[in-house]
Amino acid sequence: MHRIIFTLLTTIFLSLSAVVQVQATSSVTAYLFYGNGCPHCAKERDFLKKLDEKYPQLEVKEYEIYYNQKNNALLQKVATELKTEVGGVPFLVIGDKSYIGFAEGITSQEVESRIKECSDSACADSVASIVGQQVNPEAKPSVSPEPEKTEQLKTPVNTKTISVPIFGTVDTSKLSLPVLTFVLAFLDGFNPCAMWTLLFLISLLLGMKDRKRMWALGIAFIVSSAGVYFLFLSAWLNLFLFLGFIVWVRLLIGVVSLGAGAHYLRDYWVNKRGGCGVMGDEKRQRIFLKLQGITQKRQFLLALGGIILLAVAVNMVELICSAGLPAIYTQVLSLSNLPSWQYYLYLGLYILVFMLDDLFIFFTAMITLQAVGVQSKYSRYSHLIGGFLMLIIGLLLIFKPEWLMFG
Amino acid sequence: MKVLKFGAVWCNGCLVMRPRFAEIEKGNPWLKTEYFDFDKDKEMVNKYGIDSGVLPVFVFLDKNEQEILRLSGEVEKKDLIREINTNKDK
Numbered sequence: 381m382h383r384i385i386f387t388l389l390t391t392i393f394l395s396l397s398a399v400v401q402v403q404a405t406s407s408v409t410a411y412l413f414y415g416n417g418c419p420h421c422a423k424e425r426d427f428l429k430k431l432d433e434k435y436p437q438l439e440v441k442e443y444e445i446y447y448n449q450k451n452n453a454l455l456q457k458v459a460t461e462l463k464t465e466v467g468g469v470p471f472l473v474i475g476d477k478s479y480i481g482f483a484e485g486i487t488s489q490e491v492e493s494r495i496k497e498c499s500d501s502a503c504a505d506s507v508a509s510i511v512g513q514q515v516n517p518e519a520k521p522s523v524s525p526e527p528e529k530t531e532q533l534k535t536p537v538n539t540k541t542i543s544v545p546i547f548g549t550v551d552t553s554k555l556s557l558p559v560l561t562f563v564l565a566f567l568d569g570f571n572p573c574a575m576w577t578l579l580f581l582i583s584l585l586l587g588m589k590d591r592k593r594m595w596a597l598g599i600a601f602i603v604s605s606a607g608v609y610f611l612f613l614s615a616w617l618n619l620f621l622f623l624g625f626i627v628w629v630r631l632l633i634g635v636v637s638l639g640a641g642a643h644y645l646r647d648y649w650v651n652k653r654g655g656c657g658v659m660g661d662e663k664r665q666r667i668f669l670k671l672q673g674i675t676q677k678r679q680f681l682l683a684l685g686g687i688i689l690l691a692v693a694v695n696m697v698e699l700i701c702s703a704g705l706p707a708i709y710t711q712v713l714s715l716s717n718l719p720s721w722q723y724y725l726y727l728g729l730y731i732l733v734f735m736l737d738d739l740f741i742f743f744t745a746m747i748t749l750q751a752v753g754v755q756s757k758y759s760r761y762s763h764l765i766g767g768f769l770m771l772i773i774g775l776l777l778i779f780k781p782e783w784l785m786f787g
Numbered sequence: 788m789k790v791l792k793f794g795a796v797w798c799n800g801c802l803v804m805r806p807r808f809a810e811i812e813k814g815n816p817w818l819k820t821e822y823f824d825f826d827k828d829k830e831m832v833n834k835y836g837i838d839s840g841v842l843p844v845f846v847f848l849d850k851n852e853q854e855i856l857r858l859s860g861e862v863e864k865k866d867l868i869r870e871i872n873t874n875k876d877k
Contacts, residue, residue: 576797583796664797665826753802756861 406502408495409439411511413455413471415446419782420717421470424482428472431492437499441511445469446627454511461506468717475503481717557716561709561729567644567766568705569734570759577694578602578738579753580668581687582745584675597675597687598742604691605738606731612699613706613727620714621723633711634777640704641770644763651760667694708773715785788855788874790818791846793837795825800861801843807864811871818871849877 412428414421428440443451459466464478472479472491475498479487497503581601585594623629667690674686699706713726737754744752776783792808794801812818823831825842835854837844847856847870855877856870 575799579799579802580797668797668826751796751802753799753805755803756800 406499407437407439408435408474408498408503409441409505409508410491410495411441411443411458411473411507413443413445413451413458413466413469415469416444417446417780417782418469418785420482420785423484424470424472424487427482427484427488427491431495435495435499438495449626452626457510458507461510468715473507474498476506477503557713557726558729560712561726562733563766563769564705564709565730565733566736567762567769568709568730570737570762575738575741576664577667577671578605578741579751581671581675582742582751584671586745586749586751588675593680593683595746596680597683598746600684600687601691602735602738602742604688605695606735608692608695608699609706609734610727610731613710613730614724616706616710617714617723617727620711630711630715630777630781633708634774636704637708637770637774637777639774640708641767641772641774644767644770648760648763648767708770711777712773712784715781717785788819788850788871788877789848789852790820790871791831791835791848792820792822792843793825793832793835793846794822794843798825798842800841803861804843807862808867811864811867815871847874849874 410428410431412421412424414425425442432438432440443454445452445455455466455471458473459471459478462473462476462478466480468480470480470482472482472487474491474494477494479491481487578601581598585598588594620629670686670690674683674690677683677686709730713723718726741752741754744750773784792804794804808820812820825832825837832838835844835846841860843859845858845862845867846854847858849855855874858867858870
């Protein structure tokens with residue numbers, strides 16, 4: 381009897397310990413999508429190497445996506461499967477939970493606890509079937525029917541701080557993108573010669589007796605112009621977010637940036653006296669006649685609608701001629717790992733700076749009832765600074781894109 | 788000597804030069820000037836060949852209405868005064 385009981389207990393104990401052992405050593409696969417040259421990716425790869433040594437059950441599979449189109453396509457499939465958006469790399473998936481970006485102390489802790497979690501109780505691994513690997517039959521699906529949410533970085537990586545008098549401690553990694561936005565938008569927008577439509581409109585508005593109508597039509601023109609430019613920038617940004625991982629796109633924009641830099645520096649050198657070129661007579665006269673007709677309409681709403689339509693039409697034509705800087709800026713922006721709302725906030729800042737000279741000219745004229753101009757020598761200096769900046773950005777896009785990844 | 792000024796309401800440089808020239812005229816009451824709008828005064832624009840290059844344009848004429856000097860773009864006040872004084876008696 382004792383022998384039977386002993387045998388039974390031994391069997392139960394051994395079975396239990398076998399179960400515990402199976403649970404403790406569930407294999408975990410981490411899928412890391414990274415780009416060569418991306419600094420955050422390099423940090424995450426180092427981190428995962430250490431974890432690989434620490435946890436024998438962990439297997440890390442790496443996929444380079446900047447230069448490997450197959451891996452890039454694989455990443456898109458994984459994102460579709462997990463119902464998440466890939467805003468950038470590194471993009472790590474462990475047991476159907478994805479992590480975009482890498483911040484030491486934040487992502488690292490989350491990743492390690494996820495590995496422990498999946499080691500203790502095997503996690504569902506949808507990516508395995510996509511990459512053609514056998515799925516762990518013991519894997520349990522996620523508790524929630526919805527896919528696990530993507531973990532985004534909450535703080536920037538590589539925090540670099542400098543002490544600045546009055547402002548105190550400034551985080552340069554946070555400062556770089558706003559400064560770049562300001563400089564590029566200023567360079568793009570500060571072109572007094574391109575303000576001919578607004579200046580003509582102001583000359584018409586100043587002849588009006590109704591000051592409310594004068595303000596309303598002028599503001600409608602400026603806001604519509606800004607709106608068109610915002611949509612234009614958004615289109616560029618979304619194109620680069622979609623294509624951004626393709627290396628030749630980055631190289632192409634790098635070359636465009638070098639060309640733009642050379643153009644601005646040449647303009648600084650050649651156009652020493654300033655002044656505005658006399659543009660096509662017919663085109664100008666056509667727009668001016670339309671503007672005259674619109675502003676003289678008796679019904680205010682008709683005039684307002686007309687001015688908005690004209691602003692859209694005029695700016696659409698201008699945009700085609702000046703696609704270079706917006707393309708360069710949105711390419712750099714797309715390299716930064718930011719949440720969607722921040723991308724659009726930066727576009728908003730760009731538009732505001734872009735419109736500064738128009739706003740100055742408009743408000744000064746409306747308040748003083750006198751048309752004023754902006755000295756184009758300032759435009760020359762902005763071309764000098766901007767030209768060098770464009771050359772630097774071009775070289776970085778081609779040779780050191782990681783230096784332009786701010787997020 | 789007389790200076791013909793060619794400009795336009797839509798030209799930023801012309802707006803910059805307007806107060807600058809007004810100051811010069813105020814300081815030199817003897818100076819004769821005439822303003823021509825690029826869009827409205829087509830006869831003068833064509834006569835002086837202003838339809839190419841940049842605006843504003845300043846054409847200096849002597850007593851016989853012959854052109855002696857032409858400046859264009861945003862010209863510094865001191866440069867304008869220097870040219871005016873140089874050509875004052877022509």
